Each structure stands twice: as structure tokens, then as C-alpha cells.
Amino acid sequence: MKEGINKYQSRRDFVRRAGKVLIVAPLIALPAALYKKTNASGYVWQIDPFKCTQCGQCKTNCVRTPSAVKCVHAFVLCGYCDLCGGYLRQGTKTISTGAENQLCPTGSITRKFVEEPYFEYTINEDLCDACGKCVKGCLDFGNGSLYLQINQDLCANCNDCSIARKCPSDAISRVPTGEQYIPKERGTLNPKPLNPES
Amino acid sequence: MKRKLLTYTIFLILLNLHSFIYAQDRFPRPEFESGYKYPEHQMPLDRSYIWEYFDVVVLVAALSITTWLALKKRSRQGLIWMSVFSLVWFGFVREGCICSVGSVQNVALALFNNGYAIPLTALLFFIIPLLFALFFGRVFCAGVCPLGAIQELTGFKPVKLPKAVESVMIAIPFVYLALAILFAALESQFIICRYDPFVGIFRLDAPYTMIVFGALLLLAGVFINRPYCRYLCPYGVLLNLFSRFAGKHLTITPAECINCRLCEDVCPYDAIIPSDTALNREEPERSRKRFLGYLLLVPLLTVAVALIFQNLGPSFSKITQEVRLAQEIRTEKETGVEAVSKDAVAFKEAGKTEDELFAEEMRIIKRYRKASPWAGAFLGLSLGIGLVSLTIRAKRTEYKPHQGKCYSCGRCFKYCPVEVNKTS
Numbered sequence: 001m002k003e004g005i006n007k008y009q010s011r012r013d014f015v016r017r018a019g020k021v022l023i024v025a026p027l028i029a030l031p032a033a034l035y036k037k038t039n040a041s042g043y044v045w046q047i048d049p050f051k052c053t054q055c056g057q058c059k060t061n062c063v064r065t066p067s068a069v070k071c072v073h074a075f076v077l078c079g080y081c082d083l084c085g086g087y088l089r090q091g092t093k094t095i096s097t098g099a100e101n102q103l104c105p106t107g108s109i110t111r112k113f114v115e116e117p118y119f120e121y122t123i124n125e126d127l128c129d130a131c132g133k134c135v136k137g138c139l140d141f142g143n144g145s146l147y148l149q150i151n152q153d154l155c156a157n158c159n160d161c162s163i164a165r166k167c168p169s170d171a172i173s174r175v176p177t178g179e180q181y182i183p184k185e186r187g188t189l190n191p192k193p194l195n196p197e198s
Numbered sequence: 199m200k201r202k203l204l205t206y207t208i209f210l211i212l213l214n215l216h217s218f219i220y221a222q223d224r225f226p227r228p229e230f231e232s233g234y235k236y237p238e239h240q241m242p243l244d245r246s247y248i249w250e251y252f253d254v255v256v257l258v259a260a261l262s263i264t265t266w267l268a269l270k271k272r273s274r275q276g277l278i279w280m281s282v283f284s285l286v287w288f289g290f291v292r293e294g295c296i297c298s299v300g301s302v303q304n305v306a307l308a309l310f311n312n313g314y315a316i317p318l319t320a321l322l323f324f325i326i327p328l329l330f331a332l333f334f335g336r337v338f339c340a341g342v343c344p345l346g347a348i349q350e351l352t353g354f355k356p357v358k359l360p361k362a363v364e365s366v367m368i369a370i371p372f373v374y375l376a377l378a379i380l381f382a383a384l385e386s387q388f389i390i391c392r393y394d395p396f397v398g399i400f401r402l403d404a405p406y407t408m409i410v411f412g413a414l415l416l417l418a419g420v421f422i423n424r425p426y427c428r429y430l431c432p433y434g435v436l437l438n439l440f441s442r443f444a445g446k447h448l449t450i451t452p453a454e455c456i457n458c459r460l461c462e463d464v465c466p467y468d469a470i471i472p473s474d475t476a477l478n479r480e481e482p483e484r485s486r487k488r489f490l491g492y493l494l495l496v497p498l499l500t501v502a503v504a505l506i507f508q509n510l511g512p513s514f515s516k517i518t519q520e521v522r523l524a525q526e527i528r529t530e531k532e533t534g535v536e537a538v539s540k541d542a543v544a545f546k547e548a549g550k551t552e553d554e555l556f557a558e559e560m561r562i563i564k565r566y567r568k569a570s571p572w573a574g575a576f577l578g579l580s581l582g583i584g585l586v587s588l589t590i591r592a593k594r595t596e597y598k599p600h601q602g603k604c605y606s607c608g609r610c611f612k613y614c615p616v617e618v619n620k621t622s
Contacts, residue, residue, distance in 0.1 A: 012592060023440060023443060027325065027328060027329070030305070030324075031321065034305070034308055034309070034316055034321060037315050038315065038318045039315035039317055042247075042315075043314075044245060053547060053548075057540065063398075063403060064401075064403060065403050072240065072241060072242070073240075074239050075236050075237050075239060079224070079227070079228065080228045081225055114230065114232065114234050115230060115231060115234065118228050118230065118234075120234075120237070122237075125242065142224060143225055149242065151243070152243065152245040153244070153245065154242075156401065159295060159296065159303065159304065159391040160300075160387060160388035160392050165387065165392075168539075168543065168545070169544045169548060170519075177245070181241045181242070183239065185239060
């Protein structure tokens with residue numbers, strides 16, 4: 001009887017040990033298999049400005065309130081227009097800094113006179129809520145120097161980015177940390193004659 | 199010479215096209231006369247990465263301290279303070295990301311997808327708690343996981359669920375894990391993160407539904423302790439498995455069990471296995487028959503559930519945006535009901551052809567058909583093994599925690615008279 005119990009327990013021990021080996025093996029194999037695929041600094045979410053359609057989902061779907069997405073301005077692309085499609089509401093009677101004329105719902109764009117007929121436009125990031133209205137306006141009527149980017153300083157870097165999930169144009173993707181912003185100037189780095197408005 | 203000219207022409211055309219696509223250069227760059235200097239293109243601040251590595255260090259330290267508190271110091275008070283720390287640090291300060299529970303998906307995606315490089319922190323967050331579970335049991339659940347901590351601290355009035363309900367509910371995490379891995383591996387969604395109930399509370403900011411789900415779960419957790427850990431947590435399935443083989447594990451009694459039965463009902467997780475003296479055992483003959491019967495059922499169940507999942511594959515594929523969009527467009531074509539969703543509008547603006555979309559849809563559905571049976575096989579196998587394990591019962595002369603189910607919360611310590619004698 002005593003022997004029987006002993007035998008039983010040793011069988012149980014054997015099963016336990018075999019099971020242990022069976023589950024430890026993948027745990028050791030996993031880092032080995034993924035060793036080449038690990039990335040020290042990882043990935044972050046970013047908007048590709050060339051794909052973005054300014055649908056406005058960035059403003060409402062980010063887990064942050066206000067959204068971690070902000071509008072940025074590429075000055076080298078800007079035409080410094082007096083009649084700015086990104087600053088002025090369509091159909092305004094006068095071109096002025098009056099609140100009723102501004103397109104931006106939060107008044108986060110400031111307009112500064114440079115010289116006749118040029119005006120400089122600057123974004124106040126703290127006020128911007130990523131509605132994308134100015135971006136659309138600038139793309140429709142101007143050079144497209146305004147565009148949306150995810151502010152990495154504010155982004156929670158969720159594993160499952162909730163605006164990426166909602167983005168209808170698939171513009172948000174994981175990018176390597178080395179290039180955590182996708183600057184729009186990239187497209188126009190080579191100086192070349194710019195086509196005037198046709 | 200001629201060929202060179204041709205290449206140059208093509209190059210020039212392409213260059214022009216490039217400028218056309220990439221910038222709406224309607225207005226020329228102004229030539230300022232007043233000496234205006236272009237302001238620098240201000241990009242927002244970069245992300246700082248020191249914290250992520252610091253998190254790994256904190257994780258290891260927290261796991262070590264919890265292990266010491268649970269196994270050596272045997273202090274429930276200490277474990278509660280560990281929970282508070284983890285809740286504050288991993289929860290509220292680091293805002294619940296990255297967590298080990300979600301890292302399952304990163305690992306799955308990295309394993310089955312060549313384009314994705316897994317962050318080192320995610321891999322470490324996946325492996326380290328499992329290693330600790332293998333050596334010391336589920337200490338990760340006891341005081342390190344912020345999701346566990348928030349439930350541990352709000353579970354005031356434990357109520358036991360009926361056995362039948364309990365045994366059905368503990369199957370849910372397996373399904374959740376299988377689907378999460380399936381969806382992550384096929385690059386569809388990270389459902390564990392999407393339906394994380396408490397991350398909204400950690401960030402004090404989330405969609406309405408997320409907060410409501412989290413609050414309801416916490417409310418239920420007041421009576422049914424740790425509802426997420428027990429009936430949902432997919433990472434818990436892995437921890438459970440690893441912890442079963444733990445070399446050392448928290449014990450109810452510091453010395454020898456005297457079978458006083460005082461600890462029998464204190465565990466809110468039903469994780470105390472009574473000693474044989476308190477049980478009437480089944481006849482060996484009958485139990486052997488049941489064992490053999492269930493053992494034969496294992497392959498049958500595996501194949502059956504795999505087949506069911508294969509048929510469910512196309513339904514699973516609907517979780518991807520492309521498949522839903524393709525269906526919407528198809529309905530529009532067939533019934534004339536205009537597709538008005540944002541995806542559909544963007545698709546029409548983008549100028550992709552419908553054939554491309556439908557081809558993409560077919561590709562995704564095909565991948566789902568191929569991969570779903572594996573998820574099903576995993577489920578069937580787990581179910582089978584679960585049934586078999588019901589028939590196995592070792593001879594026990596003492597009260598012991600069930601190594602798979604025990605969260606090492608330490609509630610049972612103070613109920614053991616041996617412990618009380620020792621400390622007083």
C-alpha cells in the first residue's frame with residue numbers, strides 16, 4: 001500500500017516536471033525568436049499629413065481632452081497671404097482679426113503683419129483642439145502649410161490608438177521613434193520655381 | 199545619349215508630379231524686403247523614453263517586494279500597501295500603459311507579423327511577471343498589476359458565487375485570450391486595450407462607455423471580488439498556467455496545517471483546496487473511468503471547436519475596418535442605399551477602386567479562415583484539459599491554496615490559528 005502511494009506521487013511529480021519543461025520552453029524561445037524584432041525605443045503613433053482628410057475625428061476620439069493632436073505650421077510652405085483660407089472664415093466681408101471673421105473656433109491662430117502684403121500666422125498650441133478646420137481651409141485655398149500632427153509630449157501612446165481606429169483615411173500609423181514627426185516640408189525640400197495660382 | 203535624355207525627361211516629369219501631389223503651391227514663397235526671417239518650423243516636443251525603462255526597473259522591484267511580502271513576511275497589510283503603490287504609479291501616474299495584460303497582443307503581433315517591431319519594454323512586461331509566476335505564484339496579481347490593485351482595494355464585501363456560475367464564468371478569459379491573440383496577430387485590433395475597463399479611470403478621461411463599464415465592474419467588485427481578474431483577464435490565463443508549476447508559493451499556514459477548517463471559507467476567490475479529511479472522495483474505479491472518458495474527449499473537443507471557429511472566421515473578420523467598409527459599399531451597390539459612414543465618404547474621396555477594396559476584403563477573410571481554427575483548437579484543448587483535471591484528485595492532508603487560482607492576496611493569513619499563535 002505504501003509503495004503504491006509512493007509510485008503514484010512519483011508519477012505525479014513526473015507529470016509536473018514535464019509540464020514545467022513544456023511551458024518554460026516557449027518562454028525561453030520567445031525572447032530568442034523576437035530578439036531581432038525588438039526595437040529599443042519602440043514606435044509611436046503619427047498622422048501622415050499627406051493622407052489626412054481633416055474629417056475632425058482627431059478632435060473627438062483621442063482619449064485625451066483636449067486631443068493630443070495639434071495643428072503645426074510649416075512656415076516655409078506658407079504663402080503669407082493676406083486673404084488666408086486657414087485664418088478667415090469663408091465669405092467674410094472684411095479681412096480683419098475680428099473674432100467673427102476667424103475660422104478657428106478657439107482663436108488659436110494669431111495674425112501678424114510682416115510687410116505689404118504679407119502676414120505671418122502662428123498657432124497657439126495650448127488653445128488648438130485639432131478640429132482641422134484651418135487645415136482644410138489652407139489646403140482648399142492656399143499652400144497647405146497647416147497640418148495636423150500628434151503631439152508626442154501629450155500622447156499617451158495607447159497600445160490601441162483610438163483615433164487611429166476611427167481614422168477613415170488610414171492616415172495614422174505607428175512610426176519609429178527616430179522619426180516621430182512627419183514634417184510636411186519634406187515634400188518641398190528642393191528649391192524649385194513655384195507655380196503661381198492658375 | 200538619347201536614352202539619357204529620356205531618363206532625365208521622365209525624372210523631371212516625376213519631380214513635377216511630386217511637387218503637385220505633396221504641396222498645394224498655389225502661392226509663391228514671398229520675397230520679403232523688410233529683412234523678415236522665417237521662424238523655425240516648430241514641431242511639438244519629443245517623447246521622453248527614460249520613463250519606460252524606469253518602468254521596467256520599477257516592475258522588477260515591485261515584483262520582488264511583493265514576493266517577499268507574500269511568501270516570507272506574510273503580511274496582508276504590506277500587500278495592500280503594495281497595491282496602493284502600484285495603483286498610484288502604474289495606474290494614475292503612468293496612466294495604465296504599458297501593462298502586462300495588453301502586452302500579450304504586442305507579442306502576438308510581433309510573432310506573426312514581420313513588419314512590426316515590438317518595443318523592448320512590451321516584451322519585458324510580458325515575460326517578467328510570467329517568470330515570477332513560475333517561481334513564486336501569481337505575485338504580479340497580488341500587488342503589481344494596477345488593474346488588480348484597483349479591484350483589490352475596492353472589494354469590501356466578498357460574496358461567493360454558486361459553483362455552476364463560477365465554472366462557466368472562468369471559461370470567458372480563455373475565449374477572450376484566443377480572440378485577442380487572433381485579432382492582434384491578424385493586425386485588426388487590440389481588443390484588450392480597447393475594452394480595458396479601468397484605463398479610463400486611471401486617465402480620469404475616456405469615452406463615456408469606457409468609464410461606465412469600469413465603474414459597473416468596480417461596483418460589482420465590491421461583492422464579487424476582482425471580477426475582471428477572475429472572469430475576463432486574458433493574461434490571467436497564462437499566469438494561472440505558469441503559477442500551477444510554481445516552485446514556491448504562498449502558503450496559508452506558516453508551519454503545519456492542523457486541519458482546523460477555519461480558513462475554509464475566507465477566500466473570496468474560492469482558491470483554497472480543502473484537505474481530504476473534509477471531503478468524501480469518489481470511488482477510485484469510477485473516477486478512473488471518468489478520467490479515461492474525458493481524456494478521449496480532448497482530441498474530439500479540439501477538432502470540434504476548431505471546426506466551429508473556422509466557420510466563424512468570416513464573422514470575426516468583420517472586426518476590421520476594411521471588411522466593414524467593403525460590406526457597406528456592396529450594400530450600396532445592391533440596394534442603392536447610400537453609404538454615409540465617414541469611412542465610406544473618405545473611401546469615395548480617396549479614389550481607390552472598388553475592386554481593390556473587395557480584393558483586400560477577400561484577402562482578410564481568407565486569412566481569418568486560416569487562422570481562426572487555431573484559436574478554436576486552443577479553446578477546445580483548454581476545455582478538454584479542464585474536464586480531465588476535474589477527475590484528478592491528489593491525496594491531501596492539509597489546506598492549500600490552489601496555485602492557479604490564488605492571487606496571493608494574503609487574506610487567509612490571519613485566519614490560521616497556527617499563524618496567530620506564532621505571532622502573538
